[in-house]
Amino acid sequence: MEPAEFFTFLHTPHSHFLTPLTQGNIRVFCRVRPLLPSDHAENLEHHCISSIEESHSGRESKVQRVFPPCSSQEVVFEDISLIVQSALDGYNVSIFAYGQTGSGKTYTMEGPHPLQDDTMGIIPRAVHQMFNSVVELKDKGWKYTFTASFLEIYNETIRDLLVDKTVKKEHKIKRPTSNAVHVTNRKYLNVETVEEVLSLIKIAKQNRATACTRMNESSSRSHSVFQLKIEGLSKKGNITSTLTLIDLVGSERIDKSESRDRLKETKAINCSLSNLGGVFIALANKDTFVPYRNSKLTYLLQNCLGGNSKT
Numbered sequence: 366m367e368p369a370e371f372f373t374f375l376h377t378p379h380s381h382f383l384t385p386l387t388q389g390n391i392r393v394f395c396r397v398r399p400l401l402p403s404d405h406a407e408n409l410e411h412h413c414i415s416s417i418e419e420s421h422s423g424r425e426s427k428v429q430r431v432f433p434p435c436s437s438q439e440v441v442f443e444d445i446s447l448i449v450q451s452a453l454d455g456y457n458v459s460i461f462a463y464g465q466t467g468s469g470k471t472y473t474m475e476g477p478h479p480l481q482d483d484t485m486g487i488i489p490r491a492v493h494q495m496f497n498s499v500v501e502l503k504d505k506g507w508k509y510t511f512t513a514s515f516l517e518i519y520n521e522t523i524r525d526l527l528v529d530k531t532v533k534k535e536h537k538i539k540r541p542t543s544n545a546v547h548v549t550n551r552k553y554l555n556v557e558t559v560e561e562v563l564s565l566i567k568i569a570k571q572n573r574a575t576a577c578t579r580m581n582e583s584s585s586r587s588h589s590v591f592q593l594k595i596e597g598l599s600k601k602g603n604i605t606s607t608l609t610l611i612d613l614v615g616s617e618r619i620d621k622s623e624s625r626d627r628l629k630e631t632k633a634i635n636c637s638l639s640n641l642g643g644v645f646i647a648l649a650n651k652d653t654f655v656p657y658r659n660s661k662l663t664y665l666l667q668n669c670l671g672g673n674s675k676t
């Protein structure tokens with residue numbers, strides 16, 4: 366048994382749990398978004414990506430590649446397309462977008478709305494690539510089916526983004542067997558075309574919890590988890606895998622002047638991100654115990670990150 370392959374997209378170089386992640390099956394990329402008018406960057410000379418030697422914290426952050434602000438969505442996707450492809454071979458693949466509020470996670474994962482060919486992000490590109498490959502694999506005797514789901518975890522509560530937000534249903538994570546994670550009342554949809562997936566992204570966007578923050582006018586206040594269950598049948602054998610694309614909630618400093626609800630929200634966000642960091646570190650260190658159950662996100666992804674993943 367080998368651990369699952371997964372990637373972390375990182376937008377800020379000041380991550381505490383980065384360094385150990387650059388070993389093994391975990392790779393980290395850094396994308397720097399362009400400056401926006403709302404950044405009020407009066408003096409552009411003061412904005413640069415500093416190397417380790419110049420970093421005043423002295424903390425080393427190894428990344429596979431840094432994408433500068435001018436990098437297009439296409440260029441960013443090129444580097445991960447091979448990994449996305451390996452999901453069709455039975456590998457569980459997870460891609461995380463991690464970074465400060467407003468650093469461009471949702472832009473990287475989904476792309477600006479309305480979605481367009483040149484600016485669409487990782488989720489639509491990944492699906493596009495998969496559906497194209499399946500046509501070629503059909504000639505080699507493979508038949509694939511894809512089932513999509515889209516969840517969010519807000520304040521440690523799971524919501525189904527494919528169901529109207531006025532519908533209140535309780536979702537619990539269950540593990541009927543060691544290699545199955547089941548979310549009660551989760552909506553699964555068979556998808557066959559890219560257009561179907563695009564419409565799911567649109568529905569999910571409308572249902573996701575957002576708020577206006579200091580750093581982002583429309584800030585996502587939850588983790589969003591898009592999962593594509595892949596089943597391939599052929600005379601040579603069958604494969605089952607999951608492609609998981611996660612747009613993490615933005616990391617933020619606690620501002621004591623915030624309202625009680627917002628403070629509670631920020632604390633839950635920081636706690637959840639720190640638990641995710643704990644899991645990454647345990648996996649990178651190949652610890653015998655990985656604290657998956659410390660948060661809903663890691664419990665939900667247990668089989669995609671380690672455990673019985675076919676990698």
Ligand SMILES: Nc1ncnc2c1ncn2[C@@H]1O[C@H](COP(=O)(O)OP(=O)(O)OP(=O)(O)O)[C@@H](O)[C@H]1O
Binds near residue numbers: 470581
């Ligand atoms: N590479 C980019 N090119 C152009 N605009 C970008 C880029 N990345 C992000 N932006 C813009 O920056 C703003 C913030 O981006 P986005 O909402 O994706 O950030 P986020 O990290 O998901 O924030 P949050 O954690 O608050 O949800 C948006 O207006 C988005 O369109």
